Amino acid sequence: MNAPHENFPIPAGEPRLSTLSHGGGCGCKIAPGVLSEILKGTAQMPIPKELLVGIETADDAAVYQLNDEQALIATTDFFMPIVDDPYDFGRIAATNAISDVYAMGGKPILALALVGMPINVLSTATIGRILAGGESVCREAGIPIAGGHTIDSVEPIYGLVALGLVHPKRVKRNADAKAGDVLILGKPLGVGVLSAALKKELLDAEGYRQMIATTTKLNTPGPELAALDGVHALTDVTGFGLAGHALELARGAKLAVRIDWARVPLLAGVAELAAAGHVTGASGRNWAGYGAEVGLPAGFDPTAKALLTDPQTSGGLLVSCAPAAVDEVLAVFKRHGFDAAAVIGEVTAPGAGPRLELR
Missing domain, CATH: 3.90.650.10 (PurM-like C-terminal domain)
Structure with missing residues (x-):
């Protein structure tokens, strides 16, 4: 069962979204062992004292202290389709990206969209439904999508940069x-x-x-x-x-x-x-x-x-x-x-x- 969203029949002749991705959702992450090999040779830049959380423990987001009462949470997450329905794909990807702010104990404040789409394969209507799904989740979280970036990509990719705020003493x-x-x-x-x-x-x-x-x-x-x-x-x-x-x-x-x-x-x-x-x-x-x-x-x-x-x-x-x-x-x-x-x-x-x- 993979029926399209009730308000949007997938245009005739378009492929199933999941057939355009070699791995769907968080299942397309680089394997942990391979990722460790990639990162072990990366140069370590000086770490400012305001950076409360960086890459040292593979945490969910970076946290940068702004003042005694506020720290900024910054994270990004994006992936290829895990479902065929474009609206549901957008909802899932946005929910997943915003989760990292919550996982640090913070409240999301805004998002930026990351969009890579095979524009000669998918209609603008289908791509629009993906973005609409993401927007619906951001509305539920009470935040705007304040911008983003798009590219023409071989595989469909969608996600967010998510920003949030947390009290420095409540960072988890x-x-x-x-x-x-x-x-x-x-x-x-x-x-x-x-x-x-x-x-x-x-x-x-x-x-x-x-x-x-x-x-x-x-x-x-x-x-x-x-x-x-x-x-x-x-x-x-x-x-x-x-x-x-x-x-x-x-x-x-x-x-x-x-x-x-x-x-x-x-x-x-x-x-x-x-x-x-x-x-x-x-x-x-x-x-x-x-x-x-x-x-x-x-x-x-x-x-x-x-x-x-x-x-x-x-x-x-x-x-x-x-x-x-x-x-x-x-x-x-x-x-x-x-x-x-x-x-x-x-x-x-x-x-x-x-x-x-x-x-």
Whole structure:
């Protein structure tokens, strides 16, 4: 099932958007191992004291202190189509980009559009619907799209530069988890699996509905979570999967993370789809990039392993908080409509070094 948006029938003769991209959504990220190789030789520029968060822990956004009360959050995210409906593609891409502001504990203030389109392949009407989808999400977030940049591209690409504000003392990095913290995940996993089934035209209407519902749900709890004293670290789970982003928490804090797989929420039907082979190539690339840092129990289900590394386009917030703050964190999620939010593990002493353990 991949029906066009009810207000926009895809023009006859135009290809499916997903057929124009070699990898959709956050599944088209450069694999973590390859990315590490690319970045290890980059020159380190002098870091001004105002730069509160840079590239040092692969955090979700840069944060630059403006004054005693305000810090600017700057981030960008863009990708190729994960669905065929142009309006839904725009909504998903915009939601995903804005999420990084929320993941730093900030409030978005404006966005710039990044648009690369094969103008000899797609009609201006289709491209306009992609942009309209992104604009609809920005309206929901209460921010304008104040400009941007366009190019003629072989593959369709859409995303945003997103800017936000946060109090300097409320910045939540991915590197500040503490031993004894509890881990809470805001959204269920499985977007990559659903997208793999969709690309093969094997996803039913209900599967498509829940895929759109989760990928277009803004991570609005972020600023409220950042205001809680018991919340120590925040990130969002995207292209590197739950395992990859949990490992970033572990590496940044120089601690270990333990996840209880039975408690991890999953989107309905994704376990069955994954067992049937509907997984993304990015899932395997993710494991190749960081699998040596993950400890799996004997007999761990291969389907669960695929979901552990499943790339999440516009995934949920991952919160590291003190045990005393768990009820309050879950209450914040519930107030914002994140009923699937769940405790999934804890942060522990590092042992032999930062790593992820499954049980």
